[in-house]
Amino acid sequence: MSEPVRVIGWRVARKAMPQAKSNLARRHLAQKVAFALLWLAGLVAVAALLAVVGYVVAQGAQVINLDFLLTPPRGGLSGEGGISTTIVATLYLVLLTIVIATPLGVGAAVYLVEYAGEMRGRSGLIPRLVGLARFGVETLAGVPSIIFGLFGYALFVTTMNFGFSLLSAGLAGACLILPVIIRATEEALRAVPRSYREGSLALGTTQWQTIWGVVLPAALPGIITSIILSVGRVVSETAVFYVTLGGSYKMPTSLFSGGRTMALHVYYLAMETRAFDKAMGTGAILILSIILINAVINCLSRRLTARE
C-alpha cells in the first residue's frame, strides 16, 4: 500500500514543487477551468433528465385525462382509445412476476447468507456449488434483457406451449428480477446483527426458527425495498415482454391470454401506428409511476438508515 503512495506522491511533488511559486496562478486557472467543466457535466446530466422527462410529460399531459386512463385502446392507425387494458395487463404482470420471484429470490438469499456462509473455506461439492451460485447471480444481473426474452420464448412460449401469454411473460420476467431480489435480500440479511441470531439460538430455537422468527422480520424492510425495485424493473421492461407477451391490446382474461403492458404500448404506438401523441401520454404515465416508485424506495431506505 505504501509503495504506490510514495510513487504517486513523489510524482506530484516533482511536478509541483520546483515551479510552485512561479505558476501558482496558472495552476489555479487550470483548476478553475477543470472544475467549470465538471460543473458542466453535472449540469448536462440534470438537463438531459429534465429534457426527457419534461418533454414527454408536457407532451403527454395534452392527451391524459380520465377518459384516456379508463377506456380501452381501439387500435386503428391513430391509436384511438385510451390505455385502460394496458394498465391492467401491467398490474397483472407485476403481480405475477413478484409472486413467482419473491419466494425463489428470498429463499436463495437466505440459503446463501444463513446456510452457505458456514461453509466458506471448506472444500467439497456443496461449497463449490455455492461459489457457482454466486457467480450465477452475478452473471444473471449482467445478461441483457433480450436474452431473457429469447430464453422465455424458447422455454415457456414454445417448448412448454404456454403461448404468448401472461404466464410465459411472468415466468420470463421473474428470471429477470431474480438477481435484483437475491442481491438486495442478501444485503438486508447481512445487515441483521449477529447478536439477534445468537440471542434467539441461545433461547433454544432451531436455526430455521431463528431465521423465520428473528432474522427475516428484521430484514423485512430491505426485502420490501428490493421488491419495489423489481416492480419498477417490470414496469419499465419492454424487450422481454415484446417476445413473450404477444402484444394484443385486448383485456387479459386468464393466465394464458396475451396482453400488452404500458411500455409495450408505447413501442407499438410509436413504431407501428406512429401515434406519437398517445405514445407520449402513455410514456408520461410510465415516467410518473417510476418517479413514484423511486420516491417510495428513497422514503423506505431513509427510514431504514434513520432507525439504525
Add this chain to the structure above:
Amino acid sequence: MVSIFVVFLIGFFTLREGLPALREIGLDHLLTGRVWRPQRGEFGLLAMIAGSVLVTMGAMLLGVPLALGCAIFLAEVAPDSVRAIVRPAVELLAGIPSVVYGLFGMVVLVPLVRRVPVPGNTGYGLLSASIVLAVMILPTITNIAEDAIRAVPRDYKEGSLALGATHWQTIMGVTLPAARSGIVAAIILGVGRALGETMAMIMVIGNSILFPRPLNDNPLTVFLSQARTLTGNIAVEINYATGLHESALFATGVALFVLIMIVNSSAHLLMRGRAR
C-alpha cells in the same frame, strides 16, 4: 440454487435452439458473413456486429467523458446541496424505461439529426442511437465510478494537498490513478449495458440489414448511416421467424451472450482485484 439453475437453463436453451443454425450455417460463416437475407437462406451477422460495435463506440465517445465528469463532480467537487439534486437525477435517469428514451429519440433527436445536410441522411441511424445510448449508460458508469473515487483513502489526497498540489492536481495525479481499476470496471460495465440495450435501439437506429457505411467521402458520415444491432436483430424478427431462420436468431443470442459474459466477467475481475 435457483439462480444457477436459471443461468444454466438460459445457456442451455439458447444454445440448443441455436445449434441447428451453428451446424448448418457454420460459426465462421455466421460471424463473418456480410449478408443477412433469411428468405434466401443467407445468415451473416457481420453487419449487426458492426452495428452493435459502432453504436457502442459512439455512445462511449459521447457518454464516458460526461459520465466520468459527473462521477468526479459528485465525489469531489459538488457542494452537498447540489449533490442532493444531481444524485437523484442520475438515479432517475437509470429508472426511465428504455422505450421512453426511444420515443424521445424518435420525436426529438431524429428530426435534429436529419438536419445535417448529407444526402441519404434520414435521421435514423448510428448517431441518434449513440446519443440516446450515451444518456442511458450514464447512470451505470457514474454510480460505479463515483464509488471507486470515494473509496480512495483520505491519506492519499491529504498527502498530495500537503505537498502543495491544487485540488484539481490532486484529483488528476492521485485520486483518479488510485481509483483507476474501479473506473475502468465502470466503463466496461457501461459497454455491457450498451451492447445489451434493445428497444431504444430498434426505435432510433433504422434497423437496416445493410452493412453501415459512410454516406459520402467523409468517413465520419458512417454515423449517419442506418444500421441494426445484434439485440435488435433478435427482437425484430423472432416473432415471425421459423425453422433455420429462428435458429439463426438464437445463434445471434448466443453470440451476444458470450460477448456480454466476456465483457462483464472482465469488469468483475477488475473490481475483485481492487477489493483485494
